[in-house]
Amino acid sequence: MDLPEEVMMEILMRLPVKSLLKIRCVCKAWCGLIKSPSFIDMLKRYIEHENQTMISFHSNNDEAEKSLSLCLRPPIEVTWFYHRNLEAAHLIGPCNGIVCITDGMDIYLCNPATRELRKLPPSPFGCPEYYRPMTDGVGIGFDSSTNDYKVVRILFWETIEYSPGRQYQAELYSLNTNSWRELRDVILPFYHFFARCNLLFQGRFHWRAWHALAQPCDTDCILSFDMRAEVFDVIHYPPSCVGDLGLVENKEPSFVSLNDSLALILCTSLPEEHPAPPQVIDIWAMMEYGVEESWTKKFSLGPFTIGIRLPLCLWKDDKQLLLESRSGRLISSSLLPDELEAADLKEHDIFESSTLFEGRIYAESLVSLNPIYMEEAIIE
Known part of the structure; x- marks a missing residue:
């Protein structure tokens, strides 16, 4: 049975490249379709398909419509975690061209520009009997005083049988020594970190967290970790x-750097009913870092x-805001003063098929993950 060309393209696009190379000899029609510029272009932009998650790179280029659809190089497949049937890997960072990729159990450092990959060693620290360790937050940063890349991990010990309360532990990995050490004398009354809401800013890593000791109930806050001083802090x-139950009006937060300031993006979350009501986005900037009174609404x-x-x-x-649409497509809004009133959103040819779209601004670097005394680990 003959299938329309667009249907055949959708089917072939889901096959690995090695399989596509093999089936070119099936018939002239398939060979011509696989070699066609339109199919190759679609394949570049198809960054997610069944059981595969990709890190895809797109150019910050001013060439009109191509600026958000030009794929710079083949995507990197992130398939190391799927044997556990978890939803996806999360991107943490980047930091000087290095990204951290984790599913909460295994942690990898990756330089996408050089395609170097390093799996971090497991933690040598155990947990009490009848408990199991669970990762709540992961962050990456650079300590210029020691010329060292660090990964901080916040874990809690969950009881195998139900028991109220949690015990927290913080650990720090050093790339220079390729080892973990405990962060002692750290009180962590926090939980429910959000992997998609994180930011490295001015040498400190930031997570969305809930303050477990807040009264009268749990309260949203920003937890930070200073990579040089190795201390945690809280930003409100x-x-x-903020209301009694945390962020008001069901706001979904994201952290960004806006004109060299820590900034907070709040978007009204989507309800279950269809169609969704109109949504509003507010962008706040902390004009003086660490001074909560300096929060100012910018947009x-x-x-x-x-x-x-x-x-x-x-x-x-900082002239455009990138967002994920309800349909899983990348969209953008201008932040230019003369375009704010239009309230227009532009759709781009970058999309995914689940609810795990993540976007990071990435600058290439030649930073090596493999000091001379370490074994090489290269993505093939």
């Missing part, structure tokens, strides 16, 4: 954004009706 949201965007799932990051020198 703007008072008008208020919308209302939008396209259906926004989550803000991702800022793009093009």
Whole structure:
């Protein structure tokens, strides 16, 4: 039975490249389709298919429509975690061209530019009997005083049988020594870290967290870790954004750097009913880092009706905001003063098929993950 060309393209696009090379000899029609520029272009942009997660690279290029669809190189497949049937790997960072990839159990460092990959050794620290360790938060950073890349991991010990309360532990990995050590005398009354909501800013890594000791109930906050001083700290949201139950109006937060300031993006979350009501996005900047009174609302965007799932990051020198649409497609909104009133969202040819879209602004580097005394680990 003959299938329409567009249907055949959708089928072939889901096959590995090695399989596509083999089936070119089946018939002239298949060979011509696989070699066609349109198919090759679609294959470049198809960054997610069944049981595979990809890290895809797209150019910060000013060439009009191609700026968000030009794939710089073949994507990197992130398939190391799927034997555990987990949903996906999460991107942490980047830091000087290095990204951290984790599923909460295994942790990898990767330089996508050089395609170097290093799996971090397992933690040597155990946990009490009848407990099991669970990762709550992971962060990456660079300590310029020791010229060392560090990964911090926050774990809690979960009881095998139900028991109220949790015990927390913080560990720090050093690339220079390729080893972990415990961070002692650290009190961590926090839980429910969010892997998609994190940011490295001015040598400190930031997570969205809930403060477990807050009264009268748990309260949203930002937890930070200083990679040089190796200390944790807490940053509170703007008072008008927080109620008794945390962030108000079902806001979904993202952290970004805006004009060299720590910034917070708040987007009204989507309800279950269809169609979704219009959504509004607020962007706040902390004009003086660490001074909570300096939070200032910089932008208020919308209302939008396209259906926004989550803000991702800022793009093009902080002039565009990238977001994930409800349908899993990458969309953007301009932050230029003369375009704010239009409340227009632009769709791009970058998409995924689940709810695990992540966006990071990445700058290439030649930083090596393999000091001379370490074994090489290269992505083939």
